[in-house]
Amino acid sequence: MMFRLGLTGSIGMGKSTTAQMFVDEGCALWDADAAVHRLYSKGGLAVTPLGAVFPEAVEEGAISRAALRERIAADDTALKTIEQIVHPLVVQDRGTFTDQTQAEIIVFDIPLLFETGGEREMDAVVCVSVPPEIQEQRVLARGTMTRAEFDKIRANQMPNDEKCARSDFVIVTDTVEHARAQVQDVVRQIREKLSHA
Numbered sequence: 001m002m003f004r005l006g007l008t009g010s011i012g013m014g015k016s017t018t019a020q021m022f023v024d025e026g027c028a029l030w031d032a033d034a035a036v037h038r039l040y041s042k043g044g045l046a047v048t049p050l051g052a053v054f055p056e057a058v059e060e061g062a063i064s065r066a067a068l069r070e071r072i073a074a075d076d077t078a079l080k081t082i083e084q085i086v087h088p089l090v091v092q093d094r095g096t097f098t099d100q101t102q103a104e105i106i107v108f109d110i111p112l113l114f115e116t117g118g119e120r121e122m123d124a125v126v127c128v129s130v131p132p133e134i135q136e137q138r139v140l141a142r143g144t145m146t147r148a149e150f151d152k153i154r155a156n157q158m159p160n161d162e163k164c165a166r167s168d169f170v171i172v173t174d175t176v177e178h179a180r181a182q183v184q185d186v187v188r189q190i191r192e193k194l195s196h197a
Ligand SMILES: CC(C)(COP(=O)(O)OP(=O)(O)OC[C@H]1O[C@@H](n2cnc3c(N)ncnc32)[C@H](O)[C@@H]1O)[C@@H](O)C(=O)NCCC(=O)NCCS
Pocket: 010, 011, 012, 032, 033, 036, 065, 066, 068, 069, 072, 079, 082, 083, 086, 087, 090, 111, 112, 153, 156, 157
């Protein structure tokens, strides 16, 4: 039997770091952001349909994320249009991975899991969380975005409290050791459940 575990959380909450801890415990991992990178790369399945709507976003056969960001900043409807094209392709990529993977537990790292209704496809959902001031500190410390850009992304995502309330498990990513102990506990609970199934 295979267990599908969704891993979600808002920007900078620690999804990627926590996902790696699940891999360390022997879980397989599918990463939605990595899938989008594949779809946008040269020859990727999103290049032609996105290029049909935003021709300026195609550079050397690949999608330019900088061009998409510019478009999103200038046009309030652009993100919705991009999502309508990209999300079905992401779902397809996930299905192919699931079909080809033999693992007891597959972790699906999906930032927008609840926003896209993906939780319906999961056996359980984990949400990673830290207080908003730590989240903000971590994201701004990367130096890749301004506070205004961060506020805009956060406003586009479902509030953290709601994500946590809708999840089966919440992992607090305040320290690496604490997060790892919680990951091990979640894996233990799932394995126990599978052994009784
Ligand atoms: C907007 C784009 C061009 C920005 O790319 P860039 O490389 O600069 O940033 P990155 O992808 O790392 O995203 C930065 C942050 O924004 C968040 N984010 C990305 N897309 C969305 C969205 N549609 N709604 C809310 N938050 C989003 C990410 O989770 C992340 O926390 C890119 O994210 C994109 O094309 N998004 C649309 C596709 C999508 O929805 N991807 C999310 C995973 S399915």
